[in-house]
Amino acid sequence: MSTRLNTGGRLIDRTQIQNFSFNGKQLSGFAGDNLASALLANDQMLMGRSFKYHRPRGVVTSDGSEPNALMNLGEEGRFEPNARATTTPLFEGLYAQSQNHFPSLEFDVGAVNAKLARFLPAGFYYKMFIHPRPFWKHIYEPIIRHSAGLGKAPKARDLDTYEHFYAFCDVAIVGGGIAGLQAALIAGAAGKDVILMEQDGHWGGRAPVDGDIIDGQPAEDWISATLKALEAMENVTLRTSMQGSGVYDHGYLLGYQRLADGAPGADGPRHRLWRIRTKQIVAATGAIERPLSFAGNDIPGVVLASAVRDYLVNFGVSLGDRTVVVTNNDTAYLTALAMKDAGLEVPLIVDARTGGAGALGEAAKAAGIRVETGKGISSVKGGKRVTSVEICAQAGEGAPLEEIACDVVAMSGGWSPVVHLWSHCGGKLIWNEAEAMFAPDPERGPIGADGAAFVTTAGAASGAMTTAAALADAHTKLGGPGQPTPAQDPLTNPIEPVWMMPQSASYKLRSKAWLDFQNDVKVSDVQLAAREGFESVEHAKRYTTLGMATDQGKLSNINGLAVLANQLGTDIPSVGTTTFRPPYTPISMAAIAGEARGEIFQPIRKTPMHDWHAQNGAHWEPVGHWRRAYTYLRGEETISEAVQREVKNTREALGLLDASTLGKIIVKGPDAGKFLDMMYTNMMSNLKVGRCRYGLMCSENGFLSDDGVVARIDEDTWLCHTTTGGADRIHGHMEEWLQTEWWDWKVYTANVTEQYAQVAVVGPNARKVLEKLGGMDVSAEALTFMGWADGTLGGFEVRAYRISFSGELSYEIAVPAAQGRAFWDALMEAGEEFGVMPYGTECLHIMRAEKGFIMIGDESDGTVIPQDLGLSWAISKKKEDFIGKRAQLRSHMTDPNRWKLVGLETVDGSVLPDGAYAVAEGANANGQRNTQGRVTSTYHSPTLDRGIAMGLVLHGPDRMGETLDFPRVDGTVVKARIVDPVFFDPEGEKQNV
């Protein structure tokens, strides 16, 4: 059984007991524990079930590479799935549940899959569910989806807050082990701005656990002295619990800082995402120990050798009374010695190498530990816990020589440098035959803008596997002065790669030897994939799902590709690795979102009259980032009733529209007229001062892009109105042409959209209310249709435009934005006797549709040219050029078969469904019904009391009076007649008064 020893545990505080709950059991640990160490201290070795076969699984590592010990952590608003117990700090009240089992961890129905394992080989899903084809979508996929996934998806809203932090520095160092500390010391002393981050809660990495001697002193002392020196440097920033998660181009590094994971509910952000720009990234990320592939290596109690001594030294936790160590290198001997030293039994060290270990081997023998060389494990016995191992000759096929009782198997298959950050931006690897590992190739790093590598590695991440080599590597890479810090390492014998144990294991053994614990991929699966032709490592990965789990193959990658290489009869370097992609371990989605949630999820633009609308029943519609009133609800009326009321009132009395959101761009300069003639399809240079003109803008490809009224302010100044959503885009469009093509034209533009509040005063009583406010002459004679004038109204400085989008007598009045609300209030008050009502965007849309005016985004969709919309009158034939002109001459654009704008009037008076298609005879090559037109805008017109619509129809303008069929979704058909798109007041008598 695993238990807490009476002594030891450098990271825990035995005076602070912390109670927690696991699968409903009340347990306790100490401050400084993580969830895994606390569970082990309570003899809870079984921590989860595997994904495919639901095999019982215990913890296998002591760090972020953990594949097995995944938890559903917390509840409701603080629930998080797939939390690795090994990196989850313990705290009072922690609530955890293991995953992927039903009904319980101890008794799991899904474990029947394990009995069926021989029917669930690699690629099973692809093979099984491909026939019959329709079954995938309707039967197989829903069932598989139900059983897929490890953790549960959170259901409640996250209660915590998150933020970003943009940091700039000279050197960002990832990894607070001895190499990272050494690197920071050198860079800091050189006066550089340094950020040093460590993903764990403590500094020094595994040097203190492994008992390294640095500069003649225990590692722990050197670490604390180095930290003290770093803390005294103003230019060095030190952060623990912060992972260097991803490296991106141009020296961009993501730092994922966990501020409150050990204290949920604490005031302040839970995670902070550091978005770092740095001249140099140093990946001092250490190395990960590899498992060995022998039968039963996934049974709880089979743990990495390094993890066994981590739990012992860091947390005072013994994983069991009798530990068998199995290894192909010297480092695992440290585990045997540490366990023995703690008074625990180590019945055997199984060393696959015939030569055994160096100095540590001698030490083991001196400590009275039996060592068997040239041996391997044939299989591990046990169900939910290891009970014994069977020993065999490594060179053989696995015939058991001896069975040894034990409750822990500490395995080490060698070490893999953590090359992830080096590789994220394309750093290449090189196979190191002597150490049996992939290490960064210093000649082929990720290249920055200056042609030099912007990521360097230091220490074990470079493949410098001893203490002295790691410190020397950091010293060289950072260009430290003088000699590197010295360190002592025991003399070791070289590693001998072991990719399968025993070397010629039978199929029976291979099909129980796990590579990927989380996704249940075994040696036999990778071999099958190779036999079936999945020779590329990327293909084999996807076929077998090796390395595709939440741990992204940190333990399985190298072992898996070695098995693949053996099966293909090639060497490891020619198989290569799969691609390393950020993040290093999963980071919270909320940290990526940062502050962007709730009220500040997205900026909401508010006009100066926004609050009035909110207080007066506005039913909002998002338009760009603006909120505009769709309609204003009164009493019990429905949205549709409110809209109909607003249309009627505006046509019969007086309506006010907040038009502040319309884009307003000033264009000024000696070449402004010439410039606008290029921007618009029609002429703007000959517009007279004091007059307005409706204009169209097209893209270079000739498609309609925006429209609006242009006013000439003075000799060399124009004011261009754009659509609400188009303001920034059109301003950018103008500046792009000015800055990249016509940089020598003398034109300045300015976006003054927000300088003005603008109110459309619309209806038969519009002039009356303005005259009542008084100040300027707004008579038909003084301010004619399509004219504008500056003046005052009711004491406000205004610019009044006599323009109409509704067919009514209409003015748009602009006032400085800060006075917008007061001006609106004044209009509402003065308008009372004239029956004033505000109206929203839907009323605006209906009124323009009744008049046959097009709306950008309804009648245009990026594929429509003005000629399609009967707007040829707004396309200058005199001008030599304008943006889009040449494109509009292309054969497809002049094709007489392009659908053209018409009005549509339903025969029965009903409203056509939006976007409905008019069907034609026959079917196309895909067997779909042919079409001959579609609805672009459709409304119930209160003025005409029937459905009206606009649409694009094949040869439409030539087919007036014809009836088209528009099928509804429910299978019924609406019949509509092709009519003129101007439904109301075609002579324009109402607006011209």
Add this chain to the structure above:
Amino acid sequence: MSNLRSFEGLVTVREMPLRGMITLRGDTEVMTAALKSVGFELPERGMCNGAVVWMSPDEVLVQCPHESVGQTLAALQSATQSMHALALDVSDTRTVFEITGAATREVLAKLAPIDLRSAQFPVGKVRRTRLAQIPCAVWLREESAAEAIIFRSVAEYALGVLQSAAHPQAAVGYFASNKM
């Protein structure tokens, strides 16, 4: 102009009263001459000298009391009458927030992707950047006081993100002024 918004956290944020603002565009000689006519100096490119703020290579923002904006605008327009220039009243276009306190750089660094270390962002240096999702122009008036200009329609959003960044328990301690 009442109801100016404000809050206190890691920093103090105050909405400033309406300010006279004029966009002036032209080449350097034109802007220098025009500014001289109203008693202002063109600051070094990229800087702010209190009244005049560099906004882009051919654009400055001229700040003056709101009451005198008409007068200043008229003077600038008449000084540039025969030249290619643009002078516009944009006083109502924007909202100005003042951010004060030792954590000023730090709070800005949570929202603006710019290098705010003192060597790169000294007092008086102007950056046009963004505050989270909205455009912003910002400079330090003094070491622990910044002014940030944003569009008026998104003033509430700006206040919201500043408030979130300035949460009293969200100190980062990265800059020399408040190192942790």
